[in-house]
Amino acid sequence: SMEADLKGKKLLITAGPTIEAIDPVRYLTNHSTGKMGYAIAEAAHGRGAEVTLISGPTNLKPPAGMEFIRVNTAEEMYDRVLENFEENDIIIKSAAVADYRPEATHPQKMKKQDDDLYIKLVRNPDILMELGKRKGNKYLVGFAAETNDIIEYAKNKLKKKNLDLIVANDLTEEGAGFGKDTNVVYLIDSKEDTTKLDKMTKLEVAHKVLDKIVKSI
Numbered sequence: 001s002m003e004a005d006l007k008g009k010k011l012l013i014t015a016g017p018t019i020e021a022i023d024p025v026r027y028l029t030n031h032s033t034g035k036m037g038y039a040i041a042e043a044a045h046g047r048g049a050e051v052t053l054i055s056g057p058t059n060l061k062p063p064a065g066m067e068f069i070r071v072n073t074a075e076e077m078y079d080r081v082l083e084n085f086e087e088n089d090i091i092i093k094s095a096a097v098a099d100y101r102p103e104a105t106h107p108q109k110m111k112k113q114d115d116d117l118y119i120k121l122v123r124n125p126d127i128l129m130e131l132g133k134r135k136g137n138k139y140l141v142g143f144a145a146e147t148n149d150i151i152e153y154a155k156n157k158l159k160k161k162n163l164d165l166i167v168a169n170d171l172t173e174e175g176a177g178f179g180k181d182t183n184v185v186y187l188i189d190s191k192e193d194t195t196k197l198d199k200m201t202k203l204e205v206a207h208k209v210l211d212k213i214v215k216s217i
């Protein structure tokens, strides 16, 4: 849609992975490239929205015409998202936030040992769950990437996190998921109405997600 149907709306979008440092040279992360979230940001900007994009480390160029905030860790993303939450109408959390981080980041490079190494991981805050608790009349969108029982997991997440919409990604589908330019997703709303979208580009998926939001707000 080339209509400015999001004019006057403020969107907060998160994208990419987070990285969680073990020491100055090593970290934990995941395969997220940020493509889906950046596509949503670009699409929303094109439809007249005022966009803030909060991104973990990616190789993508920060899109023009929006506020761009770069973060590394889940805790940084949590802080930036909460700072920006109140002023936005629609929040789309496409970032693949690390669920765990090392309990401590070693200030110096850890030396190899002859023995096995155990790293204790502690839970990161669930950003979206926190937003769900303070939702008010904001429109909250989450993502779910799964390899099995996608719809069931996604519906549970939608309820548990108090979302208006969840975009569920089948990682086992051809042409879906990490790093691809296409995606295969289900859109599930708070009435549990479920739509499977055909395989399409991430920019097309972005527009379908925005179409659904525009219809519901």
Ligand code: C5P
Pocket (backbone or CB within 6 Å): 074, 093, 094, 095, 096, 097, 098, 099, 124, 125, 126, 127, 128, 129, 141, 142, 143, 144, 145, 157
């Ligand atoms: O529970 P799960 O991680 O599968 O939920 C995915 C959704 O929750 C995504 O929208 C993701 O951005 C969000 N999330 C989050 N903070 C976390 C973990 C996930 O905001 N620590």
